[in-house]
Amino acid sequence: MGFGQFLTEPEFKFIIVTHRDIFQNISQEISRFGNEYAERSSVITLDKDDMKKMGLKAGDTVVAKNTSARVVLKVESSVYEKPHPGIAFMINGPWANALVPADTGGTGVPRFKKIEVTLSRSKTEKVTPLNDLI
Amino acid sequence: MYKGPFVCTGCALLCDDIAAEIQDNRIIRVDTACRKGVSRIKGCSSPMSCMVNGKAVDIDTAIKEAAMILKSSKHPLIFGHGNCTLETQKKTIELARKIYAHIDDTSSFCQGPLIEAILNEKLPTCTLEEVRHKADVVIFWGADPSNSHPRHLSMYSYFPRGKERQRGWEEDRTAITIDIRKSDTAALCGDKFYEIPINGDSEFINALFSALSNKVPKTSFNMDPKKILELANILKKSDFGVIFAGLGMVYSLDSLEPLLRLINKLNETSKFYLIPMVGQYNMRGFDHTLFKETGYINRVYFGREKIEHGPQHSIIELINNNVVDAALIIGSDPLASLPGEIAKKLANVPLITIDPCNNLTSQRSKVTISSALSGVECAGTAIRMDGVEVTLKQIIETDRFSDEQIIKQIMGKI
Ligand code: SF4
Numbered sequence: 001m002g003f004g005q006f007l008t009e010p011e012f013k014f015i016i017v018t019h020r021d022i023f024q025n026i027s028q029e030i031s032r033f034g035n036e037y038a039e040r041s042s043v044i045t046l047d048k049d050d051m052k053k054m055g056l057k058a059g060d061t062v063v064a065k066n067t068s069a070r071v072v073l074k075v076e077s078s079v080y081e082k083p084h085p086g087i088a089f090m091i092n093g094p095w096a097n098a099l100v101p102a103d104t105g106g107t108g109v110p111r112f113k114k115i116e117v118t119l120s121r122s123k124t125e126k127v128t129p130l131n132d133l134i
Numbered sequence: 135m136y137k138g139p140f141v142c143t144g145c146a147l148l149c150d151d152i153a154a155e156i157q158d159n160r161i162i163r164v165d166t167a168c169r170k171g172v173s174r175i176k177g178c179s180s181p182m183s184c185m186v187n188g189k190a191v192d193i194d195t196a197i198k199e200a201a202m203i204l205k206s207s208k209h210p211l212i213f214g215h216g217n218c219t220l221e222t223q224k225k226t227i228e229l230a231r232k233i234y235a236h237i238d239d240t241s242s243f244c245q246g247p248l249i250e251a252i253l254n255e256k257l258p259t260c261t262l263e264e265v266r267h268k269a270d271v272v273i274f275w276g277a278d279p280s281n282s283h284p285r286h287l288s289m290y291s292y293f294p295r296g297k298e299r300q301r302g303w304e305e306d307r308t309a310i311t312i313d314i315r316k317s318d319t320a321a322l323c324g325d326k327f328y329e330i331p332i333n334g335d336s337e338f339i340n341a342l343f344s345a346l347s348n349k350v351p352k353t354s355f356n357m358d359p360k361k362i363l364e365l366a367n368i369l370k371k372s373d374f375g376v377i378f379a380g381l382g383m384v385y386s387l388d389s390l391e392p393l394l395r396l397i398n399k400l401n402e403t404s405k406f407y408l409i410p411m412v413g414q415y416n417m418r419g420f421d422h423t424l425f426k427e428t429g430y431i432n433r434v435y436f437g438r439e440k441i442e443h444g445p446q447h448s449i450i451e452l453i454n455n456n457v458v459d460a461a462l463i464i465g466s467d468p469l470a471s472l473p474g475e476i477a478k479k480l481a482n483v484p485l486i487t488i489d490p491c492n493n494l495t496s497q498r499s500k501v502t503i504s505s506a507l508s509g510v511e512c513a514g515t516a517i518r519m520d521g522v523e524v525t526l527k528q529i530i531e532t533d534r535f536s537d538e539q540i541i542k543q544i545m546g547k548i
Pocket of ligand 1 (some may be wrong): 142143144145146147148149166167168169170171172283284285286
């Protein structure tokens with residue numbers, strides 16, 4: 001057992017913005033339980049400089065955490081030309097929804113598109129499977 | 135043999151030009167639809183079967199069990215309806231009245247405020263045919279139809295050569311995107327993409343309002359005032375403008391007041407309309423049906439003495455406050471679409487799911503009842519995103535009951 005195991009990874013604050021994706025939509029029509037649906041819905045897209053800062057490369061996993069949930073996601077690098085530090089993108093689905101707070105201040109409308117989380121690098125964990133989300 | 139035209143129920147665009155090749159009562163090829171539509175029409179890979187407590191049963195047993203759960207429940211909820219025909223929706227509302235239930239749909243946490251404003255005639259709207267033939271300015275606001283409604287731009291909003299827009303997108307139409315990220319739709323709009331910060335919609339509306347009033351527009355996010363003035367000019371000169379409002383806009387505005395103000399201002403100099411980018415094929419239909427019957431589009435409680443309405447009757451608050459003791463879910467998958475903590479709580483309530491396909495909710499349900507896929511295995515009517523009623527045809531035969539028949543049978547047993 002190495003000493004490194006006990007060192008906690010630094011946490012970084014992010015806002016997750018969700019959006020739709022035609023390819024995930026197609027896989028959802030075929031099956032909610034298919035690999036493709038899971039693969040597309042559990043990806044978090046980060047700004048290139050943020051990835052550098054966190055020591056991440058595409059395909060690594062991160063732990064996304066807030067008071068609502070703790071979810072392991074796969075990292076992809078952003079293709080947007082403009083930098084978007086501190087903002088991460090996810091396709092709308094059960095993985096992103098797990099992190100949406102239940103409290104709506106009585107309005108009945110959760111904050112689906114602006115999710116505050118902390119992200120930290122995960123060395124060993126695999127992406128959270130669908131069945132563990134609910 | 136090719137047959138058609140049929141209507142696709144993949145999204146609330148309800149494309150009505152679908153051709154399908156049918157062999158031995160199976161759809162082997164679908165033409166004209168987008169990829170999402172093709173997957174919808176061909177059917178899912180995991181059809182649902184009738185089950186009670188995880189055991190396969192015949193449909194009568196499942197219906198009987200569902201009726202028993204609802205009958206013994208003190209505070210039942212009926213939720214979903216977005217993927218159901220108008221005929222089914224009428225029946226679910228009747229059932230809700232009969233068992234003094236709460237009834238709600240996804241509009242409760244998405245496009246509801248816009249649909250409500252349209253039905254109360256606070257927001258001017260138009261049809262997609264009018265967009266095709268007349269619109270010269272189209273604004274995708276917090277919406278990305280290239281991903282959510284793939285044929286939107288080609289059928290109606292941008293590419294077609296309409297009666298009064300013979301030169302199509304090349305000369306006759308200007309497409310504008312206002313969003314927080316450069317979506318696929320934004321990329322098509324070239325330099326007519328207005329990138330705003332998260333929750334910056336209301337501030338952007340104010341700046342645009344200033345520009346329309348010939349004042350210098352200012353934003354805390356330093357958008358070039360020239361760019362906003364240029365946009366104001368395009369909008370002022372427009373003969374027929376349409377705002378397609380997506381969830382990005384709806385979630386960002388705390389109230390519709392700034393939007394209503396903007397639309398009124400635009401209508402001082404030109405004609406401007408709004409169409410909500412409704413997702414599920416007949417969510418708008420449910421809102422219309424419930425509105426006709428109760429004066430409310432969603433979040434209704436059929437109490438013994440009176441009908442109640444308000445955020446406290448929304449699915450989110452009902453689950454948050456542990457009000458519901460049984461739920462019937464039809465044409466929806468709330469465990470996939472609700473916030474995780476709420477989904478977990480809902481999963482602990484006795485659930486009945488009626489759907490053609492297995493989904494997260496059916497997996498956690500006490501009773502599942504398999505139904506025919508509307509627009510493919512059964513006919514009906516639905517309301518498109520712009521409020522137009524569309525007739526769905528049956529493409530193939532099935533021995534599965536329609537949602538409507540199932541609800542009728544459940545009612546018969548209560
Ligand atoms: S755009 Fe919507 S309605 Fe039209 S074919 Fe695609 S999924 Fe079906």
